[in-house]
């Protein structure tokens with residue numbers, strides 16, 4: 421679609437001669453920069469935050485913690501880095517992950533090529549020149565042959581459009597844009613949302629606030645994180661098998677280190693099944709989902725695991741009304757993002773924590789110091805939105821990207837995202853997305869998925885360079901076939917049975933399941949085959965033809 425846009429400022433005097441511009445300095449952007457430098461490319465990162473970290477820079481809410489074991493949720497590209505960094509807990513808290521990424525930036529001297537406090541506003545493909553003109557929020561324009569979006573799948577925060585919010589005079593926070601200058605202690609705090617962020621923040625907020633009111637729309641399944649400090653012995657044990665575990669994870673369904681598992685839950689006798697769930701209870705979200713091979717495929721087997729968790733909740737939350745409201749029903753376990761909890765159900769059981777089910781009792785207005793629902797008002801000094809993200813597409817759509825013939829990516833993706841292998845988009849030459857829609861991304865250990873994408877893109881750029889800087893673009897047919905395949909694979913699982921942020925929507929209301937659920941290992945093989953076949957499904961144009 422050809423859109424209208426005002427003239428942009430000309431290229432800034434200080435703009436640099438670069439080969440690749442990378443947007444974002446989180447896990448993906450940092451490794452991309454490292455890798456490209458290693459291959460002799462001139463790469464520059466543009467980052468809106470004041471430091472590295474990406475999602476771990478912004479999400480500083482109390483309780484923010486990874487729900488994948490730290491040793492798995494870390495880079496594998498440098499054995500020296502693996503050896504020197506000592507994770508202190510099984511599941512690292514946000515400050516430790518941020519410190520890790522800061523260490524990576526320092527250790528590999530990455531900061532000198534990162535432009536902080538700068539937001540990418542737009543990018544225009546110039547077909548005649550064979551490059552992108554990238555517009556930054558200081559008004560300058562940076563030309564670059566290649567543009568890589570390392571913008572993260574969960575990085576564009578969403579705030580609900582609640583009636584009367586403009587009348588509220590207290591403080592308003594979002595978990596993904598947390599500020600420490602807002603007082604919580606002794607205040608009346610209202611939290612909206614019980615996804616991963618809400619479930620992590622609620623116990624901490626309950627301990628500090630005078631009273632806490634939780635506005636819940638959909639209850640989620642949460643399992644105990646099973647967090648504990650890591651001892652030297654834990655680290656030494658992990659180090660002994662780390663190489664092999666990493667390699668196995670790269671070829672596994674979800675990218676986790678995992679032991680072999682029994683096949684079908686429904687094939688086991690009830691006592692053995694309960695015993696198995698008990699063992700996995702406390703082994704984190706992946707532990708529960710990987711208890712049996714068929715939990716994400718078979719409704720009956722899934723139902724056993726879901727009921728096991730419901731029974732656990734019933735054992736913690738005594739109040740029958742709260743228990744009913746907080747217990748997830750109506751969708752399969754794992755078909756919405758599973759949550760990991762440390763004291764969430766205990767916090768919800770407290771007398772000074774009120775639960776409002778907004779499906780039964782919607783918010784209809786606000787006053788200066790209260791939230792008004794159909795059944796009455798709830799006083800609040802602070803509102804915390806734990807309402808999540810415009811997942812998988814939001815950060816990309818926040819940039820006004822125009823491809824060949826002025827095609828607007830934003831307009832195009834308003835009709836549901838499309839991408840070939842989740843890596844490239846037809847109509848947008850020399851542009852790559854790291855963990856884009858159509859790749860395992862949010863349904864995998866994302867660090868493993870990031871490393872795989874970065875390695876693949878780097879290899880591709882080297883191949884293009886060897887051909888004199890040839891220009892690459894995904895072919896529309898290959899892209900369409902890949903999106904159809906992504907959907908077909910998802911339909912074989914229980915994922916489509918739930919309303920979740922894994923889904924996007926076309927203009928005519930059709931659902932697009934965004935992550936590729938065929939498995940991290942299968943996906944890797946497919947990407948490698950595409951590269952080995954001379955980038956099958958991509959068109960490559962020699963620069964001399966420009």
Ligand code: NA7
Nearest residue numbers: 580612613614615616617618635637638757806807808809
């Ligand atoms: P999520 O998982 O998208 O959770 C957002 C929550 O906010 C979810 O429970 C929503 O309910 C809820 N929500 C949204 N709007 C409202 C309103 N208006 N009222 C009440 N509740 C609302 O985001 P998170 O930040 O928790 O986690 C995202 C991922 O980040 C996480 O999985 C990790 O991978 C890291 P809904 O389900 O839409 O009914």
